[in-house]
Amino acid sequence: MYQTFIGLEVHIHLRTQTKVFCGCRSAFGDTPNTNICPVCMGYPGVLPSLNIEAMRMGMMVARALSCHIPEKTWFERKQYFYPDMTKNYQISQFASPLGQQGYVDIEGKIGSAIISKRVRIRECHLEEDAGKMIHAGAVSRLDYNRAGVSLLEVVTEPDMETGEEAELFIQQFRRMVRYLGVCDGNMEEGSLRADANVSINLPGEGLGKKVEIKNLNSSRFVRLGLAYEISRQGDLMDAGKPIIQETRLWNEARNETLPMRRKENAQDYRYFPEPDLPIFAPDAAFLQSVDSAMVELPLPRIRRIISAYGLGEEQAGLICEEKSLADYFETAVSQAEAAGLAKNDAGIKIANWLLQDVKRILGKEGMDISDIGAFRLHPARMASLAVMTAAGKISGKTAKQVLDAVAAEDKDPAVIVEERGWQLLSDPAQIACAARTVMQTEAAAVTEIQASATTDKRRSALTAYLVGKVLAATGGKADPKIVNSQLEELLREAAK
Amino acid sequence: MEIRDLQETAALAHLLMSEQELREAFPAFEEMLSFFAVMQAADAQSGDADGGMAASSRVVNAGYFRPDAAPPAREDLSEDMLTKAGERDERFITIPNVL
Amino acid sequence: MGYNPDKDFVQYAQAWEEKIQAFIEWRIGEELLPAPVTAAGNIPEEARTQIAGLPFAVKDNIAVRDLPLTCGSKLLEHFRSPYSAAVVRALEAAGGFVLGKTNLDEFGMGSSTDNSALKKTNNPWGIDRVAGGSSGGSAAAVAAGIVPYALGTDTGGSVRQPAAFCGVVGLKPTYGAVSRLGLVAYASSLESAGILADTTERCRAVFACIRGRDPQDETSHETPEAAPALYHAETGRAKKIGVLSPEAIARALAADATGSEALEIAVQASILEDEVRRGFELAQERLAGLGHTLAPVEIPSLKYGVPAYYTIATAEASANLARFDSIRYGARPDWAKNPEELIDKARDAGFGAEVKLRILLGTFVLRSGFQDRYYLRAQRIRAALRRDFESLLGDSGYTDTAKFDALLMPVFPSRAFGRGPSSLSAFAQKAADLYTCCANLAGLPALAFPASVEGGLPVGVQLMGRAWAEGTLLDIAEGYEQAFPFPHPEGFQAFWRQVCTKPL
DSSP, X not given: OOEEEEEEEEEEEOOOXXXXXXXXXXXXXXXXXXXXXXXXXXXXXXXXXXXXXXXXXXXXXXXXXXXXOOSOBOOEEEEOOOTTOSSSEEEEOOSSOSEEEEEEEEEEEETTEEEEEEEEEEEEEXXXXXXXXXXXXXXXXXXXXXXXXXXXXXXXXXXXXXXXXXXXXXXXXXXXXXXXXXOOOOTTTTSEEEEEEEEEESTTSOOXXXXXXXXXXXXXXXXXXXXXXXXXXXXXXXXXXXXXXXXXXXXXXXXXXXXXXXXXXGOOOOOEEOTTSOEEOOOHHHHHHHHHHOOOOHHHHHHHHHHHHOOOHHHHHHHTSSHHHHHHHXXXXXXXXXXXXXXXXXXXXXXXXXXXXXHHHHHHTTOOGGGGGGSSSOHHHHHHHHHHHHTTSSOHHHHHHHHHHHHHHOOOHHHHHHHHTOOOBOOHHHHHHHHHHHHHHTHHHHHHHHOTTSOHHHHHHHHHHHHHHHHHHTTTOBOHHHHHHHXXXXXXXXXX | OOHHHHXXXXXXXXXXXXXXXXXXXXXXXXXXXXXXGGGGGGOOSOSOTXXXXXXXXXXXXXXXXXXXXXXXXXXXXXXHHHHHSSSEETTEEEEEOOO | OOXXXXXXXXXXXXHHHHHHOOEEEEXXXXXXXXXXXXXXXXXXXXXXXXXTTOEEEEETTBOOTTSBOOTTOGGGTTOBOSXXXXXXXXXXXXXXXXXXXXXXXXXGOOSSSTTOSSOOOEXXXXXXXXXXXXXXXXXXXXXXXXXXXXXXXXXXXXXXXXXXXXXXXEEEOOTTSBOOTTBOOSSTTTOEEEEEESSHHHHHHHHHHHBSOBTTBTTOOOOOTTSOOSSOSOTTOOOEEEEEXXXXXXXXXXXXXXXXXXXXXXXXXXXXXXXXXXXXXXXXXXXXXXXXXXXXXXXXXXXXXXXXXXXXXXHHHHHHXXXXXXXSSSOXXXXXXSHHHHHHHHHHHHSOHHHHHHHHHHHHHTSTTTTIIIIIHHHHHHHHHHHHHHHHHOOTTOOSOOSOSEEEEESOSSSSOBOSTTXXXXXXXXXXXXXXXXXXXXXXXXXXXXXXXXXXXXXXXXXXXXXXXXXXXXXXXXXXXXXXXXXXXXXXXXXHHHOOOOOO
């Protein structure tokens, strides 16, 4: 009934070693007030000095969002008082941010909602973060470790229409910045934060009264907060009541948004160009350094992996969830290919193992799938496993056991198979011999198989039973395919 | 220009000023603003020809800025700075609670 | 070789300080061991000998580690800096010693030093007179011979005007020539560390030591290759000097002043005191006599200089002074029920009236709805003023030929004024900045030096130069000094010219 307009303001901590305007260490979780200096503490007489790496990372994000990078970009003072602001102005950007007017395509599923949408990016700009204030009874405690940490703010146009779209945007934005290596995307630690704004209106009437929602600490809360707010605004509109343009806080305990007490709306930031920093005109060499630091982004990579390796959409999406996993996958497959295995064959095997077994193994070790690059199960080992399985040296079931063993003992798959004697028995003569023995001990089954009254279904079941017996007789080492074909042949012969 | 403008301005600047103080400061404030008004005669061009860029700032390239590395042999002034704060609680600086 | 204060000197200095009260805090009588001389060899030898082993004073808005950084304010009355300014470190590395911190108008805002919340400084030429501002303490200490030179800051004339009032040399370098790291910011795009000195030779040496790009100040940079050398053989070459006519300026101001009381006051404030006019004319005669060519020049935008200056300066100041909320440092009120009240009370008690006025003005001219009318307009005037100067002096990139080597103008319409109801009002003092503030708006170097003594008080004149051409200005002043030695107040003794220091 109503049109919904949702925009997001996403802040990310850039993974620079030092803060954006001083040489202090930029890190999360250190002892309070240890990563501070007169500059980030706003002492009398200090001056900011721009960390060029923060600018480079910011422009990488701008590129990834197809933003225009202006000829000249500069900083501005955004003025307001707050105890966590050491200068009571924030060095930010305003008139000419480092990235302007881009877009990003989001594609995927949230719950049952299938989403494919282009979201326009208004701008991205570089700024400094404030310190942290923790309330403790009668006092508030200030920790300035975070003051001055490099922050990139990305502002979208209000192109999203549902909480699901906003949630997907955040998930995919997070994935993208992790791919670029510019941010770890940890919402719990606050290295990725999002504020949402939403308005509703009768169709065709344009944007409505915008409400901003803060304190959305996860992508899920973004969806829930927006859903609540859209519903609240819808109810007001239905009842003919006005919607107040304001900032509200998401309350996760009560599952609702509540108006903020602090009068944020009466802010006049009085922006003016930062006189302590020169204007930056990125030259060709610098832009080249931005471009060479770029990586293949998730969506294009997913599409390429689907077409290059024949994986399904869902599998490809899972493989590309983390860049380190996708890199691992492609390295392992190319190594398997080099050893003679067909690309698609290797791809499917390796993808399956990664998404099931390796994920499980890493989970047990307390590691995240993104840590795979550092894991003992290097791509070369994965490749050799794929080659062995394809060549019939081991069964698919054995392969999974080999994976566990390689992870546990840090040995090559070939060594594990050798030590455990897990090679498949593939000599047809030996298998035939074992099959004959089984046919003799299981004569009753053989007879029933050959009886014409036996149904096909019953016949298959009995054959499988015999295959199982042969496998058992060979200690599980016989290649089941060959067991099958040998048995079939022997049964045919016996029937004559 | 009214006293109310001055009052709003004082609030933005976090300058606590009583009615009395505002009334006393108002003449000097008004005097300066009427002095500033002479700039109207100088207005050679209208609009922001330079797109909001500061006329006095230099334009530089990347090599001018700071590389991302912790400076060697940096002195840790954190304890000294914590001592200079009006109130502290071990490693935190404290103020009366916001709420 | 350390600073080993002679007993005679200590007595001399204490007697003077009793009268002039130039220092907020000093270390007179302490034997100071020399800092290890670490300066690289890029300071010429003749400069080093002017600095090594000698004391200097530092204005109390420039950081010296473990010494006060009061900025003349109650808010920072008990604050001591944990680090030193780049300019201080440069001089210490060349063998200089910080003798003490000098008094100033609060946060650099004023033209008398009487705006200090902590004490009053008196002019060595007459203790009933102000020393000028805002670097009055530094100027007075040099004029009294307590130190051979001192550091100040010049935002709109705050080094040159007290230099003129006290009869010493005052240099405001090209914007960006000297690092601002450690200068408590008043107006970031306008100010520079400056030098108050006993001789032009000393001034040149100190400048050679402190100039240069500082990676921690990204508005600073090295002198371009094309700029004239600071030390060279041809200092005596005759120069082409453009002369501003104060009468023409007063007329231009009056033309705009119809109907506005404030502008009437401004016009009156711009008119030169008779003694200053005599000194200015005498300087012209003498310079012509030394072989320089003088010609009249006009700067059309100059009459808008003061309003543009105060608009930009107060705007930047309102942001620069926002950090003073007493949370991380500075005087905290005894009690506050919440942070809002804490900040309000701290600033109310900590800032003087002039500082509050300028913060209010600066906040106002940046407010949404007013920026166009005030701040943006002032920036445009600034750009026009810079173009006017460059058309006479040449551009800062040295791509064109200059018409003039320097411009000559007064420093301030009056000599050191007295105190009391008849002295210059706060507004008139601001309007009188018209000769000094344009060098700050244009970012150009300007040098004040004593031209003569009239009616018992020194009269200074000012040379403005092309960007990075401090050497040219010093050459002209040095020639003048050699022919017409700089005057000193009664009781002055030149201790520091007798100290002969060998290179360390």
